[in-house]
Amino acid sequence: MEQSKKRHFAKTITWRIIASLTTFLLALFFFKDDPYAKEKATGVAIAEFLIKMILYYFHERLWYKSNFGIKNRKSEK
Secondary structure (H helix, E strand, O other): OOOOHHHHHHHHHHHHHHHHHHHHHHHHHHOOOOOOHHHHHHHHHHHHHHHHHHHHHHHHHHHHHOOOOOOOOOOOO
């Protein structure tokens, strides 16, 4: 089964949206008594979105190249 880089990128984006929304809500909860809670939570979520999206993409690509846990994978020549 061939998986394209586009698929990995799409999975990266959709997962980051879910994860960053969770981070935003947690940050909002932690900063709830701060008058700038929304601004701080937004900043945390944006930074987390960008950094972790990049890390996830390369993590996904490394796993794609790995044969760990895959039986009978045809060698690509």
